[in-house]
Amino acid sequence: MQEIVGIDPVAVTRWVDDLGIEFTGPLSFDRIGLGQSNLTFLVRDTEGRRWVLRRPPLGHLLASAHDVVREARIMSALADTDVPAPRIFGVAQDPAISDVPLVLMEFIDGQVVDTMEIARSLTPQRRREIAMSLPRTLAKIHAVNLDEVGLSDLASHKPYAARQLKRWAGQWEQSKTRELPALDDLTRRLVAAMPEQRELSLVHGDFHLRNVIVSRDNGEVIGALDWELSTLGDPLADMGSMLAYWPEPGEDTGGDFPASTLEGFPNRAEVAQIYLDETGRDPQALKFWHTLGLWKVSIIAEGVMRRARDNPANKAAAGTPTVERIDALVHKAREIADAAGI
CATH class of the missing domain: 3.30.200.20 (Phosphorylase Kinase; domain 1)
Known part of the structure; x- marks a missing residue:
């Protein structure tokens, strides 16, 4: 054997x-x-x-x-x-x-769109079908009755925004390779703008295009994968995070996987609207979570870059984030925050 x-x-x-x-x-x-x-x-x-x-x-x-x-x-x-x-x-x-x-x-027999080669092989119609299914799948995750399924003790019930800001601000202090006043300013603004947590749901924690299996027939999500970061928190956090991984044409925040810039994939506003229509949740609070999502992605990217600098063996096959990309993420987060009055 x-x-x-x-x-x-x-x-x-x-x-x-x-x-x-x-x-x-x-x-x-x-x-x-x-x-x-x-x-x-x-x-x-x-x-x-x-x-x-x-x-x-x-x-x-x-x-x-x-x-x-x-x-x-x-x-x-x-x-x-x-x-x-x-x-x-x-x-x-x-x-x-x-x-x-x-x-x-x-084993779920479907398609995982986790490389640009696969994303480019899809028709614009199939890309659109997949994109429409993503927020609907998130709505299903957030509709789970925690008591009925026995997950109400999975994690803390304390306000999720405060937990996230404390955790990732601390992560930034440990992993930063330079001073970045723009990110520090964004951290202060997010702390000041935390929305009140009105509900507690299952949060996937890492929901994006690469972490689902879709049907080869109609693009529907048939498997949500990688639940290791799941917790209990504000459901809008997942949608904000998904938007943070959804660059639009002309934006340089997508790193090695700017799939959503391809023809057929709808823009962020349309993807967000599907979720908001499905759930009736607060669009203004979603803008906060979108900003926090970009802030968090930039901190994660800085950590990956730091580990690759400290030890070249840590370089991922998909490529290491650059200072330029991290700065672009922070810039985009500040743009979203400015527009939302954060």
Whole structure:
């Protein structure tokens, strides 16, 4: 049996058998996905059946980081809701199977638009169909009844904006490579403009085009992936974050993946309106969360750039953010804030 870095194929095969899953061996395991965090494997048997296996990254981990067991709990809780999430078949926390937890889940056969090559291969009509489905999928996530699915104890119920601002402002202080008065000014403005939190919902935490599987037939989202950053908070945070990853033609904030600038993808206002029409939520508060989303993306990008500078081995295959792109993100955030009176 093949040797795979990060898992023991013999032990995993035994575990899959113990779960009562029907397969014809031997199983094969192949790394998939662009993710820099949890490792994801496509598992196949000799008759073409497929599953997905997840484990934390290799190396030393912070206690709460890359918690695949927590992620599996969230996805399991969504099994009987309208949210399109992969079904969980099993969670292994046995040293005889693996020295780190493993999660086996459903393989959803669709398309992941995670490279510009794939995005360009789509027709403008298909791009539009995918874009329309994204905010509707977020609305389904935010409609989940936390008590009914058993997720009301997932995270703090304290106001989410304050939690986010404290966390990411601290992150900026730790990871910045230079002084950036424009970002510091934006931080002050966001703190002063925090909207009152009127509701608490499940927040995906990392919802964007690259983290969903769409139908090859009609562009509908059939699988929402990567729930490791999920928490409880203000639902508009997810929509604001999605808008932050949605550059329009002529903008230079998209980094290596400016897919939404291609013909067929609607502009941010239209995408936002679909969500607001679906949910009846506050458009003014969404402007705050859009600004915060861009602010947060710029801080994350600075951290990635810092790690790549400190150790060239940390450079991601997709490319490292540049000072120019980070400055463009901050500039765009300030533009949105100015227009919103933040």
